[in-house]
Amino acid sequence: MYDKLIFERSKEGRVGITLPKTEVKDYPLPKEHLTKRDLLLPEVSEVDVIRHYTNLSLKNYGVDRGIYPLGSCTMKYNPKINEELSKNPKFNNLHPLQPDVTSQGALELEYNLEKLLNEILGLKAFSFAPCAGAHGELTGLMMIKAYHEKNKDYKRKKILIPDSAHGTNPASVAIAGFEVVNLRSTEEGTVDVEHLKEVLDDEVAGMMLTNPNTAGLYEKDICIITKLVHDAGGLMYYDGANFNALLGLAKPSAMGFDVIHLNLHKTFSTPHGGGGPGVGAVGAGEKLKTFLPNKHVRLENGLYVRRKEKDSIGNVSYFQGNYNVILKAYAYILSMGKENIRNVGEFAVLNANYVKAALEEYYEVPVKGAIMHEVVFNGLKSKKASTLDVAKRLLDYGFHPSTIYFPLLFSQSMMVEPVETESKETIDEFIDALIKIAHEAEKTPELLHDAPHTTPVRRLDEVLAARELKVKYRDLL
Amino acid sequence: MHKYLPHTASDIKAMLDKIGIKTIDELFVALGDIKLTKPLDIPSQMSENELRDHFEMLASKNKNLLSFCGLGSYESYDFSIIDALTSRQEFLTSYTPYQPEVSQGTLQYIFEFQSYVCELTGMDIANASMYDGASSTAEAIFMAVAATRKNKVLLSKTINPYVLEVVETYCKYRDLDIEYVLEKDFSFDLEDLKKKLNNDVACFVAQTPNVYGILEDYSKVKETLEETGTLFIINQEPSSLALFKAPSEYNADIACGDMQSLGLKRNFGGPSVGYLATISKYQRRLPGRIVGKTVDVEGKRGYVLTLQAREQHIRREKATSNICSNQSLMALTVSIYLSLVGKQGLIELSKRAYNNAHYLEEELLKTKKFKKTTDKPFYQEFVLEYLGDPKVLETKLLALGYLSGYNIKDNLIIFYASEVRTKAEIDEFVKKVGEV
Amino acid sequence: MVDIKKGLFYTKTHEWVKVEGGEAYIGLTAFAASELGDIVYFEGPDTDDVAQGAECGVVESVKSASDIYSPVSGKVLEVNEAVVDSPELINEDPYGAWLIKVELDSKEELKKLLSAEDYEKELANA
Structure with missing residues (x-):
């Protein structure tokens, strides 16, 4: 090798x-x-x-090779036509500082995409300046802060976050200069509304929520939650990491959200590129639309122009953010069209429930009731092998494993997100592999403990890497 | 049916049977009246041909200009193998390398990217890349603030204003105090730095070549900062590093910047890629992903994400930063570019950019329409004072298909001539300038 | 059974204290070390004084990080450089690998800590 x-x-x-x-x-x-x-x-x-x-x-696994069921990552097919369209020199050779009159096509495209997303999410305005989901979170939180400061409501320093949230949420809160208040989940795995009532006060600036949450559950009390937070003077932030479940089926604005970030590299099919470039598009409703960062595209007297919003939080990235990526998201929405977009959410949720039904005999399902676009298992029912071992054994079967050890709510979490672009046959093959592994765990557990056997390298020594840090070629000389 | 959605009616029926329900709608009962009852008001689906036509219609409304403007968005040679390699699905469609056994491709190129950044800047450790040079500068400041437990930041006024805008946003919401070190003769003013320095200052941030393209001299900075325990952060254009002094040669604590000039297209501003590197002492303050070398159970060399306990998924609100991803595909692009260009190529290209900029300056001065502003050495950008109205110049050149220099204030224009500009292009541009 | 050394004081957050005269040695229990797994990093306090119950350092394994809470208040006399250099000592000999040495402000504080027997019960109930 x-x-x-x-x-x-x-x-x-x-x-x-x-x-x-x-x-x-x-x-x-x-x-x-x-x-x-x-x-x-x-x-x-x-x-x-x-x-x-x-x-x-050749040592990498990609979506074009097979199912990539990482929960919370929405690894759907990345259409080739989108790549082709994004490589147009008339877009690629634009200097970000060239005058608006010479970049009308680029600005019109951004404007059109914003209008499409406004309709899909039910919001008033979008910014594409943030370069990733975490960057979008930070931007949205800064907007919430600026809103309260504009209202001279300086004591609002707390942001509420459910304990099921991804670690990025609290980290973004800290970077934006807020304090984190953790909210308990109920036994069913959704927000504990009673606990929310206890912690709400006039120091709460807002609440961040992922819906469906990281356990794949729809927050059934969402409208009660948003009303409670609004009544206390706070704003609602929607982490759009899991929006694929609801694409074409529901609008976060109707649930009461004021600001949202969307991962265009998840829901809107732009490739992950091994960890970027993404776009953490930030959308705002009536209250926050004037706080968007960077310059925002508007149509004035038939001309597309870039303008700073009046309450803008300032710039969060160079120029227009990861502009080229939005071409691909725009092409994706147009490819799907109004006829098909609703099927995205429907099939994503159907697939996850199918995987759950097919595997619950072998793997523990720690939450009750219907799930949305992803299913969390708490490891093997037999407990004959760990989730890590199951994941590594899946590699031998040629599949990329699910997200493991997240959410932190369960000790052996395996979060499977079988997206809408996967066929029933592919999903069945994946299910069969997991069932075989469950049997292997009973009969030949060493096969799992020693897995993977067939990959370019086998299990790697992470302790050695951290203790004897070698991070560049010169360190090896 | 849609080409990206493979389920047939019989597939759906079989899956619903397995779940034990009759219709897909039953999966969404929890939504209640939030569930949409009518389709979204967006256009009908488009075929590939319709999409191509639509995109071409939009593209035709863009004008490609011959550029003499840089300001953080640069031109470099386009080598065909870069697109061929970065379009490979194994790179393009993979996720962040969470399963190292099937992500060695990504992990190794990040290791190589870190090696390139360390080699160019002279630093001990670099991360897997940042969104862009602006956010990497902000993150460098956060590192210094955390390491010194001080809240004040001194920024050189000669930093690119588009970097400063982002830094100001990040600092404002983090409740950090910013003060500017004034410029003197188009470079940071050492005396003003000394005047503003005190024990509350976490770091001094400077840029070279600065916004005017001038190579700043930092030989006295580190000793000046020593007494107050203030860290030194240099934002440096990486294409200059093959020829000119590196952050390590000025004893910087943290190096940061944007790498768009190394093989990335301008793309209306993005995606770009930032770099962030530091000395060993501050390695645990470094945000973002870091790849380290290790071995597998059979002793084979391999790479993993390391020092992960700094990161947001473990430390949550105590993490060094909220960044999760990097700009991985762009880090790959830069790595391929640097591999191809190699040691001699990088030196040759930066000499060409240097020569082109100096030739352009000389020729522009010959038109008698400009005044030289400073004798300080510059790299690929430079600043001249225009004797006429800069707006008129800009508009007339635009009509001729040129993006002229950047009018930063008053009559000052910052020009840029990259290594890809030919002598004929420069001569023609100067001729047109002379005719305005 | 997890090793719990007699004669030391313990905290619910899994630190131990050994008192010698007016000085106290602080370390992590065998239980904490085994829960964390292979420890790859230890950093002592960056302040001159520590307070009972407040953070006084951090330990990291590959996939987790944990703050260390000082069981006592006092002036920091020494951080164990041997453990800084070789954090695996915490796994190898948790009761030998002290982390920091503190000049005790008040022995009264020791009354708030757990005995070895109390700590054993604490673990059994957890």
């Missing part, structure tokens, strides 16, 4: 590029500013580079 670093392919004198001739003469360089370092950069040919990265790619 190929295991070289690009630096280890280097041979003095090799080149990877041919540069055009230049007719401009050399100007003297300022001596006092020149570096004294001898850079250790590889010298390789174009073929070396192609071979190197192609070999690396």
